[in-house]
Amino acid sequence: MELGKVNNGYEIEVELNLPVDSQESNYGTLQISQLKAQDESINGTHSRKKRKSKTQEPDSEETDEVNQSCSFIGNALEKFWAYLSDFLAERKTLVVGLVYVILALLYNAYFIASIYYSIHNNISMNWCNGVGLLIILTVITYVSLFYFQIVKRFWGKSIHQAVLKPIGAYYDRVWKYRLVRYGFYLVIVGALITFLVIDTAGERYRLVSFFGLLIFLLLGWIFSKHPSRVKWRHVTWGVGLQFVFGLIVLRWELGRQVIQCLGEKITIFLDYSNEGSGFVYGYLVTDKNMAGIALGSVFAFKILSVIFFFSFFVSILYYYGIMQWIVKKIGWLLQISMGTTAAESMNAAGNIFLGQTEAPLLIRPLLPKMTKSELHAVMTGGFATIAGGVLAAFISFGISASHLLSASVMSAPAALAYSKLFYPESEKSQTKADDVEIPKGTESNALDAAAQGAANAVFLVLNIIANLIAFLAFIAFLNGIISWFGGLLGAPYVTFEYIMGKIFIPVAWLMGVPADECDLVANLVALKTIVNEFAAYSKLSEYIAQGIISKRAETIATYALCGFSNPGSIGTQIAALSTMAPERQSDLAQVAFRAFVAGSAACFMTACIAGTLISSVSDTPASTTLAPSTFTFTPNMTALF
Numbered sequence: 001m002e003l004g005k006v007n008n009g010y011e012i013e014v015e016l017n018l019p020v021d022s023q024e025s026n027y028g029t030l031q032i033s034q035l036k037a038q039d040e041s042i043n044g045t046h047s048r049k050k051r052k053s054k055t056q057e058p059d060s061e062e063t064d065e066v067n068q069s070c071s072f073i074g075n076a077l078e079k080f081w082a083y084l085s086d087f088l089a090e091r092k093t094l095v096v097g098l099v100y101v102i103l104a105l106l107y108n109a110y111f112i113a114s115i116y117y118s119i120h121n122n123i124s125m126n127w128c129n130g131v132g133l134l135i136i137l138t139v140i141t142y143v144s145l146f147y148f149q150i151v152k153r154f155w156g157k158s159i160h161q162a163v164l165k166p167i168g169a170y171y172d173r174v175w176k177y178r179l180v181r182y183g184f185y186l187v188i189v190g191a192l193i194t195f196l197v198i199d200t201a202g203e204r205y206r207l208v209s210f211f212g213l214l215i216f217l218l219l220g221w222i223f224s225k226h227p228s229r230v231k232w233r234h235v236t237w238g239v240g241l242q243f244v245f246g247l248i249v250l251r252w253e254l255g256r257q258v259i260q261c262l263g264e265k266i267t268i269f270l271d272y273s274n275e276g277s278g279f280v281y282g283y284l285v286t287d288k289n290m291a292g293i294a295l296g297s298v299f300a301f302k303i304l305s306v307i308f309f310f311s312f313f314v315s316i317l318y319y320y321g322i323m324q325w326i327v328k329k330i331g332w333l334l335q336i337s338m339g340t341t342a343a344e345s346m347n348a349a350g351n352i353f354l355g356q357t358e359a360p361l362l363i364r365p366l367l368p369k370m371t372k373s374e375l376h377a378v379m380t381g382g383f384a385t386i387a388g389g390v391l392a393a394f395i396s397f398g399i400s401a402s403h404l405l406s407a408s409v410m411s412a413p414a415a416l417a418y419s420k421l422f423y424p425e426s427e428k429s430q431t432k433a434d435d436v437e438i439p440k441g442t443e444s445n446a447l448d449a450a451a452q453g454a455a456n457a458v459f460l461v462l463n464i465i466a467n468l469i470a471f472l473a474f475i476a477f478l479n480g481i482i483s484w485f486g487g488l489l490g491a492p493y494v495t496f497e498y499i500m501g502k503i504f505i506p507v508a509w510l511m512g513v514p515a516d517e518c519d520l521v522a523n524l525v526a527l528k529t530i531v532n533e534f535a536a537y538s539k540l541s542e543y544i545a546q547g548i549i550s551k552r553a554e555t556i557a558t559y560a561l562c563g564f565s566n567p568g569s570i571g572t573q574i575a576a577l578s579t580m581a582p583e584r585q586s587d588l589a590q591v592a593f594r595a596f597v598a599g600s601a602a603c604f605m606t607a608c609i610a611g612t613l614i615s616s617v618s619d620t621p622a623s624t625t626l627a628p629s630t631f632t633f634t635p636n637m638t639a640l641f
Contacts, residue, residue: 111138128261185236192243199615209512209556209611213239216510216601216608220421225594229424237338238417242410242609249406250613263401270306270392277305300465303396307389308457314353314388315453316446323353327362330412340416341429343370344377348412355390355460356382356564357576367581375584376423376591376598377416379573383565383599384415386533389457390464393534397541399558407562407606414602422598423591464534467568471531500526511560511604512611517553524557529600532566555614560607565599 088095111134117123118131126132151159174180200206217235221227248255278285284301317323330349335342343363350359360367360378370378385408386394395401443449478496486494504522513521520543528536540557543549549557570592578585 128257128264188236188240196612203615205514206512206612206615208509209608212510212512213605213608213612216418216605217421220418220598220601224421225423226426227424229426230421231339231424233339234420235417238413238420239605239609241334241337241413242417242606245406245410246609246613249402250610251615259402259405263405266392266405267395267401270310270395273306273309274302276309277302281305300461303393304461304464306392306396307461308454310389310392311457311460312450312454315443315449315456318453319443319446319449324362327353334413334416338413338416340377340420341374344374344381344416347378348381348416351381351385351415352408352412353388355387356385356569356573358387360577360580364580367577368583370581370584371425371427371429372587372591373420373423373425373427374429375577375587376595377419379577379588379592379595380419380422380598380602381412381415382573383569383596384411384418384563384602386562386564387460389460390533394537397537398544399537399541400555403555403558403610404562406610407559407603410559410606410609411562411602414605415599418598418602418605419595422601423594463572467532468534471568472535475531497523497526497530500530504529507604511556511607513553513556514550517550520549521553521557521560525560528561528563529566532568533561533563536561552611552614556607556611559610560603562606563599563603565596565603570596 114131114134118125123130127136196207196210217239221230224230249259250256274285281301285305314323327346327349330352331342331346334340334348335345338345340348343366347359347363350362354362359382363378367375367378391404391408394404443452475496481496482499483492483495486492501519501523504525505518507525508518508521509515511521524536524540524543527539540549540554540561544554573595574585574588574592577588581588
């Protein structure tokens with residue numbers, strides 16, 4: 001068999017030198033004829049295209065000229081941008097430095113102009129607003145730049161070797177002597193007693209709160225897992241840090257002003273969420289329908305919407321590593337002062353800003369090899385504090401932002417202290433400070449981080465809504481059952497909440513609540529312990545709006561309720577931590593209830609310290625509160641600064 005070709009390049013098979021009958025010959029002739037016909041058809045098509053192209057030749061030439069011109073310009077642009085990219089990449093340090101210099105010059109020009117304008121127009125100086133706040137922020141920025149870019153970069157190692165390291169070695173050497181330790185503690189206790197005797201003159205009822213603090217510590221020691229193994233350094237330093245911070249924010253004038261200013265700014269900042277939620281939900285957030293009739297806002301749409309905005313912002317800080325830096329520094333302070341392990345301290349610091357399931361992510365690689373006492377400390381920190389997004393929602397309730405901020409910070413050392421009292425270390429820790437490393441965000445850019453933060457908040461909001469619906473319905477069911485039984489004895493007013501409220505009356509009294517208001521605060525504590533803190537703070541906001549609770553009782557309740565210690569959180573923590581360390585699920589389940597009790601006690605301790613230091617209404621920071629049902633604020637940047 002050989003291959004033949006037709007003029008259009010198609011190949012056909014031709015049988016040569018073989019006998020064929022007429023049928024086969026006709027078939028071969030038919031194939032050749034068909035191929036020739038196809039070839040002629042194709043050639044005809046080609047000729048028609050050629051004739052058509054000749055008729056359109058002028059337009060085609062113009063199009064080609066335009067395409068060539070555009071192609072030339074496009075190539076030139078590509079070469080320009082490629083050259084510029086290579087140029088900037090080769091001189092990145094120089095270009096970035098030049099940009100920083102230009103921005104610094106522009107900012108300094110603006111800074112000087114704003115000061116001149118303020119002086120020229122005789123505008124009074126306010127350190128919490130306007131030029132005063134700008135001056136403070138500028139000083140903080142320049143001092144930070146000087147320290148990190150000059151002092152730490154060029155002299156950091158020298159200062160550490162020549163000053164800090166010898167001081168640390170001397171401290172470790174001296175602290176080994178029992179006489180020194182006991183002497184130090186006696187001096188601290190003596191100074192504390194002297195302060196309380198002088199400070200509570202004329203207001204001895206405040207000592208009830210201090211007495212309550214001692215009772216909670218005593219109960220923690222009596223029911224401790226290993227009473228003989230308690231390291232009192234953990235406890236004394238934890239309570240001491242609580243007390244020092246309480247003095248700063250509650251009694252020191254400058255500290256009160258700073259925390260009050262910070263609370264006001266955070267409140268205004270969070271109010272910007274109303275712009276987004278108001279646009280999406282309309283009158284469900286703005287409190288007014290299309291006819292302008294005032295309506296009450298809906299909790300799920302107004303209060304919980306703040307969580308989306310706050311999570312959005314925190315995710316940006318986390319992406320740039322700012323949040324990690326703050327957490328690491330606070331954790332370092334807790335570690336060197338209280339003597340707790342690096343992992344425990346880091347988790348406690350993270351609980352100030354993050355939730356009970358987010359903070360353990362900072363130490364996730366260490367969870368599998370933690371001791372039971374360390375796991376207990378991790379869980380206690382989650383129960384004793386609240387997440388930043390939830391704090392934002394509580395502020396929207398109308399709760400004092402300054403007190404919520406103080407409670408969030410004070411509860412971190414309290415959680416560590418009570419955890420180490422209630423479940424002391426009986427094993428050797430396997431975690432080291434070098435093992436703790438907080439990674440930066442893995443998102444592609446800040447916008448991606450912000451979007452993921454807002455999306456992740458959906459699960460938190462839905463979890464809050466689901467738990468509130470389920471638990472409040474269950475409590476109502478229990479109230480109905482118990483009220484029915486009580487009604488058969490002529491006491492239909494006896495409900496589940498009524499009984500639990502009576503049980504917590506001694507707790508309210510130990511925290512320093514006035515005797516005639518112990519019932520109110522006890523009901524709040526019971527509601528928080530049985531349902532959750534959202535239900536309790538919602539009820540507290542009603543008490544505040546109705547004016548049926550004193551300022552002292554309100555403040556103590558604010559501190560006592562500031563924690564995730566509720567039954568729903570037990571399941572949440574076990575599930576979350578078991579996911580991070582599946583091999584420790586049994587240990588987590590064993591220490592969960594103890595951690596729940598310790599977390600509640602840590603909140604009560606914080607409330608006791610607040611009750612001890614609050615001398616009168618004038619001594620507490622002005623409440624940065626917003627009535628949740630009448631709030632119609634429209635955010636603006638002038639209010640923020």
